[in-house]
Amino acid sequence: MTEWIISILLLIGGSFVLVGSIGLVKMPDFYMRLHGPTKATTLGMASLLTAAMVFFSTTQAGFSVKEILISLFLLLTAPVSGYMMIKSAIHHKLESIERTQGKDNIEDDV
Amino acid sequence: MRIEAKFKWLPTPLRSLLLFLVWLLLNNSVSAGHIVLAVILAIVIPLATSPFRTKQPLILKPGLALRHLMLVLYDIITANVQVAILILGPNNKLTPGFVKVPLDLTQSLPITILASTVSLTPGTVSAEVYPWAESLTEGEEPEERFLLIHVLDLKDEQALINTIKQRYEAPLKEIFQC
Numbered sequence: 238m239t240e241w242i243i244s245i246l247l248l249i250g251g252s253f254v255l256v257g258s259i260g261l262v263k264m265p266d267f268y269m270r271l272h273g274p275t276k277a278t279t280l281g282m283a284s285l286l287t288a289a290m291v292f293f294s295t296t297q298a299g300f301s302v303k304e305i306l307i308s309l310f311l312l313l314t315a316p317v318s319g320y321m322m323i324k325s326a327i328h329h330k331l332e333s334i335e336r337t338q339g340k341d342n343i344e345d346d347v
Numbered sequence: 348m349r350i351e352a353k354f355k356w357l358p359t360p361l362r363s364l365l366l367f368l369v370w371l372l373l374n375n376s377v378s379a380g381h382i383v384l385a386v387i388l389a390i391v392i393p394l395a396t397s398p399f400r401t402k403q404p405l406i407l408k409p410g411l412a413l414r415h416l417m418l419v420l421y422d423i424i425t426a427n428v429q430v431a432i433l434i435l436g437p438n439n440k441l442t443p444g445f446v447k448v449p450l451d452l453t454q455s456l457p458i459t460i461l462a463s464t465v466s467l468t469p470g471t472v473s474a475e476v477y478p479w480a481e482s483l484t485e486g487e488e489p490e491e492r493f494l495l496i497h498v499l500d501l502k503d504e505q506a507l508i509n510t511i512k513q514r515y516e517a518p519l520k521e522i523f524q525c
Contacts, residue, residue: 253427253431256431256434256435257434259434259435260430260434263434263438264434264438265438266443268443268472268474268497269441269443269497269499271472271497272430272433272434272470272472272497272499273430273434275466275467275472276423276426276427276430276466276467277427277430277431277434279423279427279467280423280424280427281427299375301375302372302375303372303373303374303375306369306372306373312423312467313463315466315467316462316463316464316466316467316473317463319466319472320462320463320466320472320473320474323472323473323474323475323497324474324475327474327475333443334443336442336443337443337444337445338442338443338444338445338501338504339444339445339446339447339501339504340445342445342446342447342495343445343475343495344475344477344478344495
Protein backbone atom coordinates (compact mmCIF):
# COMPACT_ATOMS: atom_id res chain seq x y z
CA MET A 238 0.00 0.00 0.00
CA THR A 239 2.69 2.50 1.00
CA GLU A 240 4.61 1.53 -2.12
CA TRP A 241 1.61 2.58 -4.19
CA ILE A 242 1.31 5.92 -2.39
CA ILE A 243 5.02 6.59 -2.84
CA SER A 244 4.94 5.67 -6.53
CA ILE A 245 1.90 7.86 -7.25
CA LEU A 246 3.43 10.82 -5.42
CA LEU A 247 6.70 10.35 -7.31
CA LEU A 248 4.85 10.23 -10.63
CA ILE A 249 2.82 13.37 -9.87
CA GLY A 250 5.93 15.23 -8.69
CA GLY A 251 7.99 14.09 -11.64
CA SER A 252 5.37 15.14 -14.17
CA PHE A 253 4.98 18.62 -12.64
CA VAL A 254 8.74 19.18 -12.63
CA LEU A 255 8.84 17.93 -16.24
CA VAL A 256 6.06 20.35 -17.27
CA GLY A 257 7.94 23.21 -15.58
CA SER A 258 11.08 22.33 -17.53
CA ILE A 259 9.12 22.02 -20.80
CA GLY A 260 7.79 25.54 -20.14
CA LEU A 261 11.34 26.74 -19.69
CA VAL A 262 12.28 25.47 -23.17
CA LYS A 263 9.07 26.12 -25.05
CA MET A 264 8.08 29.67 -24.07
CA PRO A 265 9.04 32.45 -26.50
CA ASP A 266 10.47 35.10 -24.14
CA PHE A 267 12.19 35.39 -20.77
CA TYR A 268 9.19 36.73 -18.86
CA MET A 269 6.98 33.85 -19.95
CA ARG A 270 9.71 31.31 -19.27
CA LEU A 271 9.76 32.38 -15.65
CA HIS A 272 6.20 31.14 -15.06
CA GLY A 273 7.06 27.45 -15.37
CA PRO A 274 9.84 27.22 -12.79
CA THR A 275 8.22 29.51 -10.20
CA LYS A 276 4.99 27.55 -10.04
CA ALA A 277 4.97 24.13 -11.64
CA THR A 278 8.08 23.08 -9.77
CA THR A 279 6.92 24.09 -6.28
CA LEU A 280 4.10 21.53 -6.29
CA GLY A 281 6.33 19.01 -8.08
CA MET A 282 9.04 19.30 -5.46
CA ALA A 283 6.44 19.17 -2.66
CA SER A 284 5.11 15.87 -4.04
CA LEU A 285 8.60 14.41 -4.42
CA LEU A 286 9.49 15.42 -0.89
CA THR A 287 6.24 14.02 0.50
CA ALA A 288 7.09 10.74 -1.22
CA ALA A 289 10.53 10.84 0.42
CA MET A 290 8.91 11.55 3.78
CA VAL A 291 6.50 8.60 3.47
CA PHE A 292 9.36 6.34 2.39
CA PHE A 293 11.72 7.24 5.24
CA SER A 294 8.96 7.29 7.86
CA THR A 295 7.87 3.76 6.97
CA THR A 296 11.27 2.14 6.36
CA GLN A 297 13.23 3.74 9.20
CA ALA A 298 12.50 4.17 12.86
CA GLY A 299 10.97 7.51 13.77
CA PHE A 300 9.10 10.15 11.83
CA SER A 301 10.98 12.22 9.30
CA VAL A 302 10.02 15.92 9.22
CA LYS A 303 12.93 17.48 7.37
CA GLU A 304 11.09 17.05 4.05
CA ILE A 305 8.30 19.33 5.30
CA LEU A 306 10.94 21.90 6.25
CA ILE A 307 12.57 21.64 2.82
CA SER A 308 9.22 22.19 1.07
CA LEU A 309 8.59 25.21 3.31
CA PHE A 310 12.01 26.66 2.40
CA LEU A 311 11.27 26.09 -1.30
CA LEU A 312 7.89 27.76 -0.93
CA LEU A 313 9.55 30.77 0.69
CA THR A 314 12.47 31.10 -1.71
CA ALA A 315 10.81 30.34 -5.09
CA PRO A 316 8.91 33.66 -5.33
CA VAL A 317 11.92 35.64 -4.11
CA SER A 318 14.27 34.18 -6.71
CA GLY A 319 11.63 34.64 -9.42
CA TYR A 320 11.22 38.26 -8.34
CA MET A 321 14.97 38.90 -8.43
CA MET A 322 15.25 37.42 -11.94
CA ILE A 323 12.34 39.38 -13.41
CA LYS A 324 13.56 42.55 -11.70
CA SER A 325 17.01 42.25 -13.25
CA ALA A 326 15.43 41.41 -16.63
CA ILE A 327 13.44 44.64 -16.46
CA HIS A 328 16.56 46.60 -15.50
CA HIS A 329 18.36 45.15 -18.51
CA LYS A 330 15.35 46.08 -20.69
CA LEU A 331 15.07 42.56 -22.00
CA GLU A 332 12.83 42.21 -25.06
CA SER A 333 9.42 40.67 -24.57
CA ILE A 334 7.47 39.28 -27.53
CA GLU A 335 5.43 41.70 -29.64
CA ARG A 336 1.96 40.82 -28.46
CA THR A 337 2.79 41.55 -24.82
CA GLN A 338 0.20 44.00 -23.53
CA GLY A 339 0.75 46.89 -21.18
CA LYS A 340 4.46 47.37 -21.86
CA ASP A 341 4.04 51.06 -21.03
CA ASN A 342 3.32 50.01 -17.45
CA ILE A 343 7.05 49.44 -17.01
CA GLU A 344 8.60 52.57 -15.57
CA ASP A 345 12.06 53.76 -16.47
CA ASP A 346 14.99 53.38 -14.11
CA VAL A 347 15.89 56.22 -11.81
CA MET B 348 13.77 52.46 11.73
CA ARG B 349 16.27 50.22 13.53
CA ILE B 350 14.97 48.15 16.38
CA GLU B 351 16.68 48.39 19.72
CA ALA B 352 17.52 44.92 20.95
CA LYS B 353 16.75 44.02 24.52
CA PHE B 354 19.71 41.70 24.92
CA LYS B 355 22.82 42.60 23.00
CA TRP B 356 24.00 39.06 22.32
CA LEU B 357 20.58 37.61 21.63
CA PRO B 358 18.64 40.19 19.60
CA THR B 359 15.76 37.88 18.74
CA PRO B 360 15.37 35.08 21.31
CA LEU B 361 12.37 33.46 19.58
CA ARG B 362 14.10 33.37 16.22
CA SER B 363 17.19 31.84 17.83
CA LEU B 364 15.03 29.12 19.34
CA LEU B 365 13.43 28.51 15.94
CA LEU B 366 16.84 28.24 14.25
CA PHE B 367 18.00 25.83 16.97
CA LEU B 368 14.95 23.58 16.49
CA VAL B 369 15.07 23.74 12.69
CA TRP B 370 18.74 22.69 12.66
CA LEU B 371 18.04 19.70 14.89
CA LEU B 372 14.97 18.73 12.84
CA LEU B 373 16.90 19.01 9.57
CA ASN B 374 19.57 16.68 10.88
CA ASN B 375 17.02 14.47 12.62
CA SER B 376 19.28 13.98 15.63
CA VAL B 377 19.91 15.28 19.12
CA SER B 378 23.55 14.23 19.40
CA ALA B 379 25.92 16.51 21.32
CA GLY B 380 27.76 17.67 18.20
CA HIS B 381 24.58 18.84 16.48
CA ILE B 382 23.37 20.60 19.62
CA VAL B 383 26.64 22.56 19.84
CA LEU B 384 26.42 23.46 16.15
CA ALA B 385 22.76 24.46 16.53
CA VAL B 386 23.60 26.75 19.46
CA ILE B 387 26.40 28.41 17.48
CA LEU B 388 24.10 28.96 14.48
CA ALA B 389 21.25 30.20 16.68
CA ILE B 390 23.57 32.87 18.11
CA VAL B 391 25.58 33.86 15.02
CA ILE B 392 22.81 34.14 12.40
CA PRO B 393 20.55 36.56 14.37
CA LEU B 394 23.62 38.65 15.29
CA ALA B 395 24.69 38.88 11.65
CA THR B 396 21.23 39.67 10.30
CA SER B 397 19.81 41.94 13.01
CA PRO B 398 21.30 45.16 11.50
CA PHE B 399 19.15 44.61 8.40
CA ARG B 400 15.91 44.28 10.30
CA THR B 401 13.37 47.09 10.35
CA LYS B 402 10.23 47.44 12.39
CA GLN B 403 7.41 45.37 10.94
CA PRO B 404 3.72 45.15 11.82
CA LEU B 405 2.63 42.21 13.94
CA ILE B 406 0.10 39.58 12.95
CA LEU B 407 -2.92 40.73 14.89
CA LYS B 408 -5.42 38.12 13.73
CA PRO B 409 -3.73 34.68 13.88
CA GLY B 410 -6.96 32.80 13.09
CA LEU B 411 -7.53 34.77 9.93
CA ALA B 412 -3.85 34.39 9.01
CA LEU B 413 -4.19 30.60 9.23
CA ARG B 414 -7.31 30.67 7.05
CA HIS B 415 -5.53 32.86 4.52
CA LEU B 416 -2.58 30.44 4.50
CA MET B 417 -4.93 27.54 3.73
CA LEU B 418 -6.54 29.53 0.90
CA VAL B 419 -3.13 30.34 -0.56
CA LEU B 420 -1.99 26.71 -0.33
CA TYR B 421 -5.17 25.62 -2.12
CA ASP B 422 -4.60 28.29 -4.78
CA ILE B 423 -1.01 27.13 -5.27
CA ILE B 424 -2.24 23.64 -6.13
CA THR B 425 -4.84 24.93 -8.61
CA ALA B 426 -2.26 27.38 -9.98
CA ASN B 427 0.13 24.55 -10.72
CA VAL B 428 -2.49 22.66 -12.69
CA GLN B 429 -3.60 25.79 -14.58
CA VAL B 430 -0.07 26.81 -15.51
CA ALA B 431 0.73 23.23 -16.54
CA ILE B 432 -2.25 23.33 -18.93
CA LEU B 433 -1.20 26.75 -20.27
CA ILE B 434 2.39 25.56 -20.79
CA LEU B 435 1.37 22.40 -22.63
CA GLY B 436 -1.15 24.26 -24.82
CA PRO B 437 -0.21 26.10 -28.01
CA ASN B 438 2.13 29.05 -27.53
CA ASN B 439 0.54 31.50 -29.94
CA LYS B 440 -2.77 31.43 -28.09
CA LEU B 441 -1.15 32.96 -25.00
CA THR B 442 -1.47 36.71 -24.54
CA PRO B 443 1.14 37.83 -22.02
CA GLY B 444 1.02 41.26 -20.47
CA PHE B 445 2.24 43.59 -17.75
CA VAL B 446 -0.37 44.85 -15.28
CA LYS B 447 -0.02 47.52 -12.63
CA VAL B 448 -1.97 46.77 -9.47
CA PRO B 449 -2.55 49.71 -7.13
CA LEU B 450 -1.72 48.77 -3.53
CA ASP B 451 -3.49 49.80 -0.36
CA LEU B 452 -0.79 48.23 1.80
CA THR B 453 2.02 50.50 2.88
CA GLN B 454 4.45 48.49 4.99
CA SER B 455 7.11 46.30 3.47
CA LEU B 456 6.28 42.97 5.17
CA PRO B 457 2.63 42.82 3.96
CA ILE B 458 3.73 43.94 0.48
CA THR B 459 6.40 41.22 0.40
CA ILE B 460 3.86 38.59 1.41
CA LEU B 461 1.41 39.85 -1.22
CA ALA B 462 4.10 39.84 -3.94
CA SER B 463 5.11 36.29 -3.00
CA THR B 464 1.54 34.98 -3.05
CA VAL B 465 0.98 36.65 -6.42
CA SER B 466 4.10 34.89 -7.73
CA LEU B 467 2.89 31.51 -6.51
CA THR B 468 -0.71 31.79 -7.73
CA PRO B 469 -2.29 31.37 -11.19
CA GLY B 470 -0.41 32.74 -14.17
CA THR B 471 1.14 35.78 -12.50
CA VAL B 472 4.67 36.70 -11.39
CA SER B 473 5.24 39.90 -9.46
CA ALA B 474 7.96 41.97 -11.06
CA GLU B 475 8.41 45.26 -9.29
CA VAL B 476 7.05 47.58 -6.63
CA TYR B 477 6.62 51.19 -7.74
CA PRO B 478 7.76 53.81 -6.97
CA TRP B 479 11.40 52.71 -6.84
CA ALA B 480 12.74 52.70 -3.32
CA GLU B 481 15.83 54.49 -4.67
CA SER B 482 13.82 57.44 -5.92
CA LEU B 483 12.44 58.22 -2.48
CA THR B 484 14.31 60.20 0.11
CA GLU B 485 14.62 58.61 3.53
CA GLY B 486 11.38 58.69 5.50
CA GLU B 487 9.35 60.02 2.58
CA GLU B 488 6.05 58.26 1.93
CA PRO B 489 4.89 57.91 -1.68
CA GLU B 490 1.32 58.90 -2.52
CA GLU B 491 0.48 55.60 -4.09
CA ARG B 492 2.24 52.29 -4.50
CA PHE B 493 1.88 49.88 -7.40
CA LEU B 494 2.80 46.26 -7.89
CA LEU B 495 3.89 45.45 -11.43
CA ILE B 496 3.01 41.89 -12.35
CA HIS B 497 3.63 39.84 -15.46
CA VAL B 498 0.67 37.74 -16.54
CA LEU B 499 1.13 34.64 -18.67
CA ASP B 500 -2.33 34.75 -20.24
CA LEU B 501 -4.01 38.14 -19.84
CA LYS B 502 -7.72 38.14 -20.68
CA ASP B 503 -9.43 40.75 -18.53
CA GLU B 504 -7.12 43.23 -16.81
CA GLN B 505 -9.69 44.80 -14.47
CA ALA B 506 -11.04 41.42 -13.34
CA LEU B 507 -7.50 40.26 -12.52
CA ILE B 508 -6.78 43.40 -10.50
CA ASN B 509 -10.06 42.96 -8.61
CA THR B 510 -9.29 39.31 -7.85
CA ILE B 511 -5.85 40.11 -6.48
CA LYS B 512 -7.16 42.97 -4.37
CA GLN B 513 -10.11 41.08 -2.93
CA ARG B 514 -8.69 37.60 -2.61
CA TYR B 515 -5.16 38.33 -1.40
CA GLU B 516 -4.80 41.95 -0.37
CA ALA B 517 -7.97 42.43 1.71
CA PRO B 518 -7.19 39.52 4.12
CA LEU B 519 -3.61 40.78 4.53
CA LYS B 520 -4.88 44.24 5.38
CA GLU B 521 -7.12 42.75 8.02
CA ILE B 522 -4.43 40.43 9.42
CA PHE B 523 -1.93 43.26 9.90
CA GLN B 524 -4.58 45.90 10.65
CA CYS B 525 -2.98 48.51 8.41
